[in-house]
Every structure is written in structure tokens, then in C-alpha cells.
Amino acid sequence: MRISVSNVDKRFSVRGREVNALNKASLEVRDAEFLTLLGPSGCGKSTLLQIIAGLEPATGGKVSFEGRRTASGPVTTMVWQRYALFPWRTIKHNVAFGCEMRGMPRGERMARAQHFIENVGLIGFEEAFPHELSGGMQQRVALARALCNDPEILLMDEPLAALDAQTRTVMQVELLRIWDQYKKTVVYVTHSIDEAVLLGDRIAIMSARPGRIKEVIPVTLPRPRTLDMLTTPEFHKLADHAWNSIKEEFDVAYGASKEGQSQ
Amino acid sequence: MTISSGKLRAFASSVLYNVGPIVAVLLLWELSVRSGLIRAFFLPPVSDVLVQLWESITSGQLPAAFLVTTKRMLIGYIIGAGSAIVFGLLIGIFRPLRNFFYPIVAAVYPLPKIAMLSIFIVVFGVGDPPIIASVAISSFFPVLLNTLTGLRSIDPILIKAAEDLGANRFQVTTKVVLPGSLPMIFTGLRQSSAVALIVVVAVEMYIGQSGVGYLLSWATEFFKINLLYANLFAIGIFGILVFRLVDFIEYIALPWARER
Numbered sequence: 001m002r003i004s005v006s007n008v009d010k011r012f013s014v015r016g017r018e019v020n021a022l023n024k025a026s027l028e029v030r031d032a033e034f035l036t037l038l039g040p041s042g043c044g045k046s047t048l049l050q051i052i053a054g055l056e057p058a059t060g061g062k063v064s065f066e067g068r069r070t071a072s073g074p075v076t077t078m079v080w081q082r083y084a085l086f087p088w089r090t091i092k093h094n095v096a097f098g099c100e101m102r103g104m105p106r107g108e109r110m111a112r113a114q115h116f117i118e119n120v121g122l123i124g125f126e127e128a129f130p131h132e133l134s135g136g137m138q139q140r141v142a143l144a145r146a147l148c149n150d151p152e153i154l155l156m157d158e159p160l161a162a163l164d165a166q167t168r169t170v171m172q173v174e175l176l177r178i179w180d181q182y183k184k185t186v187v188y189v190t191h192s193i194d195e196a197v198l199l200g201d202r203i204a205i206m207s208a209r210p211g212r213i214k215e216v217i218p219v220t221l222p223r224p225r226t227l228d229m230l231t232t233p234e235f236h237k238l239a240d241h242a243w244n245s246i247k248e249e250f251d252v253a254y255g256a257s258k259e260g261q262s263q
Numbered sequence: 264m265t266i267s268s269g270k271l272r273a274f275a276s277s278v279l280y281n282v283g284p285i286v287a288v289l290l291l292w293e294l295s296v297r298s299g300l301i302r303a304f305f306l307p308p309v310s311d312v313l314v315q316l317w318e319s320i321t322s323g324q325l326p327a328a329f330l331v332t333t334k335r336m337l338i339g340y341i342i343g344a345g346s347a348i349v350f351g352l353l354i355g356i357f358r359p360l361r362n363f364f365y366p367i368v369a370a371v372y373p374l375p376k377i378a379m380l381s382i383f384i385v386v387f388g389v390g391d392p393p394i395i396a397s398v399a400i401s402s403f404f405p406v407l408l409n410t411l412t413g414l415r416s417i418d419p420i421l422i423k424a425a426e427d428l429g430a431n432r433f434q435v436t437t438k439v440v441l442p443g444s445l446p447m448i449f450t451g452l453r454q455s456s457a458v459a460l461i462v463v464v465a466v467e468m469y470i471g472q473s474g475v476g477y478l479l480s481w482a483t484e485f486f487k488i489n490l491l492y493a494n495l496f497a498i499g500i501f502g503i504l505v506f507r508l509v510d511f512i513e514y515i516a517l518p519w520a521r522e523r
């Protein structure tokens with residue numbers, strides 16, 4: 001499915017003060033595309049994702065989904081930075097949560113959950129509780145839980161940000177493998193430029209707050225992507241491009257915060 | 264060294280660490296009384312107390328008293344803690360109820376509940392009801408406040424995640440809010456069990472015609488010093504059993520919240 005975000009505004013009022021999080025953000029996400037979203041901290045990436053997910057209302061503008069539905073689940077499902085697993089549920093019951101809420105019969109949903117637990121490499125941990133798993137394993141559970149829900153679109157908010165560098169690399173490869181398998185539309189927020197280039201079909205760059213989409217960079221690397229590509233000149237060219245674009249926004253954000261301090 | 268002998272050793276050393284200090288204090292007690300350092304008039308030798316304890320148990324006096332006390336405590340506790348959980352969940356989940364009841368709870372909470380005893384005596388007269396009512400009202404507040412805290416302590420991200428995965432409002436309540444607040448509810452249950460024990464013994468001492476508290480005040484009145492200490496020992500052991508039971512129920516009920 002395609003996502004069309006047009007002129008989305010979002011204002012929060014924090015203790016009487018208005019905060020402009022998004023200002024006329026517009027973005028088209030293509031069908032079965034892996035779109036990565038880069039932007040300075042606080043520019044409204046998470047807010048935009050939650051508006052797309054329908055978890056936050058937009059103050060203005062519109063989000064619509066177009067195209068034929070092919071999946072059995074909801075239109076969107078989120079994968080969160082802090083995993084957001086239910087501590088009181090075992091891994092298999094975490095993974096089956098979405099299906100359970102939709103009333104899928106027990107046998108069917110447990111079989112489904114088992115399939116995705118196997119797919120993310122967690123065989124043997126079905127009966128474990130989240131706190132018994134490492135951060136990387138917990139994020140695999142979160143991924144399996146989202147996939148098991150079978151959404152048209154996966155919305156991922158810095159899913160690997162809490163992991164150490166090595167685990168993150170392993171998970172990037174895993175994500176590439178799994179995405180190749182399901183070819184879902186993905187909007188993927190990250191702070192890592194390398195990750196944005198390695199995973200994305202296109203990179204959307206957001207401006208400093210109030211956020212809008214400033215530039216979309218097509219990633220011309222072929223698929224399937226491999227870690228070897230990280231050292232190619234093509235990769236460097238794309239990463240430089242993204243870096244220069246985002247650097248201007250860092251400067252804006254930094255300048256703005258200095259201004260804020262002097263007031 | 265095999266694993267099982269290692270485990271045995273670990274067990275033996277844990278027993279040593281837990282029981283050792285208690286045995287040491289008891290020995291010190293025995294020695295200081297026997298040597299005349301402390302007058303046996305106030306503090307009988309431990310050995311005499313243990314003999315008395317044994318006699319009280321075998322004569323059936325102590326078991327009968329504990330049966331009566333346990334019954335009062337349990338009924339009061341179940342009424343108080345049970346209604347606190349239900350009430351806490353209701354006012355925690357429904358905003359209007361909360362807005363109405365919260366100021367009332369905040370106003371009543373600091374009152375020493377034991378002062379209500381006089382009202383219970385006026386209302387219920389003598390016998391079990393005022394004792395049970397005292398236990399119930401003192402068990403009520405710790406559970407209520409912890410339930411409310413538990414409801415507030417749930418990570419909002421978990422609620423958003425559940426909604427995102429398709430849970431409706433009812434499901435969010437039963438599948439996220441409720442299980443998420445169970446650890447705090449158990450904290451309240453543990454606090455209340457301690458309070459319930461204190462209150463049942465205290466009220467029995469004051470108005471009881473039977474039960475452990477009554478036995479205690481009777482021993483005091485007639486200066487049966489061995490019996491007094493034997494009863495205190497028994498209450499101490501009973502208290503430990505009560506806490507262990509609550510811990511055990513929590514251990515079974517919340518496998519995911521076990522000590523890490």
C-alpha cells in the first residue's frame with residue numbers, strides 16, 4: 001500500500017505554551033518501498049510516525065492510504081525503540097498479541113506466532129519472559145510481533161537505536177533478509193546515516209523543528225543489500241549527500257537551542 | 264565435587280546464615296538469664312519458654328487460639344483487601360469515580376483506623392464482628408493505595424503498543440492495565456497482611472474473649488511470664504508463615520515478576 005502524507009501539521013500545547021512539532025509535512029511512500037526517515041533530534045519523526053499509525057491526531061493536513069490491500073491484518077503496525085513488549089506475557093504470547101486482540105482462534109494464532117518466532121531466530125525462547133532476553137533478542141520479538149500482526153505497512157521508530165554496535169549490524173542484516181521475504185511497505189526512522197542508506201530504497205530528510213520533509217534521496221544501490229556495500233564509493237556518495245543535507249538542519253537546531261538558552 | 268553436593272553445601276550455608284544469628288541470640292539470652300545477669304522474673308530462660316510452648320501446643324490451647332485468630336484475620340483480610348482491589352480498579356479506571364472518591368480516600372486514609380474500633384463495638388457489640396471489621400478496614404487502605412499507584416505506574420508506551428496492535432479499550436484494561444498493576448497490588452497485599460496480623464492481635468487483647476491476643480492479655484494479667492513469652496514466640500512464627508504464604512502466592516501468580 002502507498003501512504004500519502006499531505007501538509008500535516010502538529011501542534012502540542014505544553015503547559016500553555018504551543019510547540020510546533022510538524023509544519024506542512026508532505027511525503028509519498030510507495031508500495032512495497034523501504035523508506036528511511038532521517039532528521040535532527042526533536043524534529044518530529046516519532047510524531048509523524050504516530051500520526052501515520054493513527055495513534056496521534058494531526059492538527060492539520062491529511063494522511064491517506066492508497067492501493068489494494070493484500071495483508072490480513074491492520075493497515076499499519078509499529079515497532080518501537082524501547083521494544084514495548086508486555087513483561088507479563090511469554091514470548092509466544094507477546095508475538096500472538098495482535099491476533100489475539102482480533103479474535104483469531106487460539107490454535108491458529110499460536111501456530112502463526114511460532115512461525116514468526118522461528119523466522120526471527122528465537123526457537124527455544126517461546127516460553128521465556130521478555131526480561132530473560134537480551135536487548136537484541138527483545139527487538140527480534142518486537143519485530144516478530146509486528147510481522148505476526150500482518151500489517152500492510154510497518155512503521156519502525158529507531159528500532160535498533162538501543163542496541164550495541166555489533167548487535168545493530170547483525171539486526172540490520174536480519175532486517176534486510178526479512179524485508180526481502182515479505183516486501184512490505186516500511187517507514188523506518190533512524191539517526192544513523194549508514195543505516196538509512198543501507199536499508200532504504202529512498203531516504204527522506206526532515207528539517208529541524210517544526211519538521212517537514214526537506215529532501216528525498218533515492219538510494220541507487222542494488223538489492224539484495226550486503227554489508228560489503230558499506231565500503232563502496234557509491235555508498236559514500238549517498239551517505240555524504242544525506243549528511244550534508246542533515247548537517248544544515250543540525251546547525252539550525254543547534255542555533256535555535258542556543259537562542260532559546262539566551263532568552 | 265558434584266553439582267548435588269555443591270547445592271547441598273549452598274543450602275547448608277544458607278540455613279547457617281539465616282538461623283545462625285537467631286540461635287546465637289537465643290543462646291545469649293539463655294546464658295544471661297541462667298547466670299543471673301538478667302532476672303528470670305522479667306525474662307525467663309529460653310528453655311523454659313520452649314517447654315511452655317511445647318505444652319501449650321500439645322494441650323491444644325495454642326492451636327485452638329490460633330484457629331480462632333486465623334479465622335478472624337482471614338475473613339477480615341479477604342473482605343478488606345478484596346474490596347480494596349475492586350474499588351481501586353473501579354476508581355482507577357473510571358475518571359469520574361476517581362474524581363469523586365479520591366479526595367474522600369485522601370481525607371480518611373490518615374485516620375488511625377484502630378480508632379474506628381469504638382464505633383465497631385457500638386455497632387456490632389461483642390464477639391467476632393468488631394474484630395473482623397477492624398481487620399477489614401485496616402487491610403483496606405494499603406491495598407487500595409497500592410492498586411491506585413499500580414494503575415498509574417503502567418508505562419504509557421505499553422498502552423499505545425496494545426492499541427496499535429488492535430486492542431480496544433476493554434482489552435487494554437484487561438490485557439494491559441490489570442496485569443501491569445498486579446505487582447503493586449501484591450505489594451499492597453503484603454503490607455496489609457502485616458497490618459492485619461497486628462490489628463487482630465491488638466483488638467483481641469482489648470476486647471477478645473478468645474484467640475491469641477486474648478491469651479496474651481490473659482497471661483499478662485495473671486503474670487504467667489513463661490506463657491507470655493511462649494505466645495509471643497508463637498505469634499512471631501505465625502507472622503513469618505503468613506508473610507511466606509503471601510510471597511509464595513505472588514511467586515506462583517506472577518512468574519514474570521520473580522526476583523531477577
Ligand SMILES: Nc1ncnc2c1ncn2[C@@H]1O[C@H](COP(=O)(O)OP(=O)(O)OP(=O)(O)O)[C@@H](O)[C@H]1O
Nearest residue numbers: 012013014019021040041042043044045046047048
Ligand atoms: N505528547 C507530547 N506532548 C507535548 N509535546 C510533545 C509530545 N510528543 C512530542 N512532543 C514535542 O514534539 C517535538 C517532536 O517530538 P518527536 O518525539 O516527534 O521528535 P523526534 O524527531 O522523534 O525526536 P528524537 O529523534 O529525539 O526521537 C518535540 O519538541 C517534543 O518535545
Ligand SMILES: [Mg+2]
Nearest residue numbers: 045046047157
Ligand atoms: Mg523519536
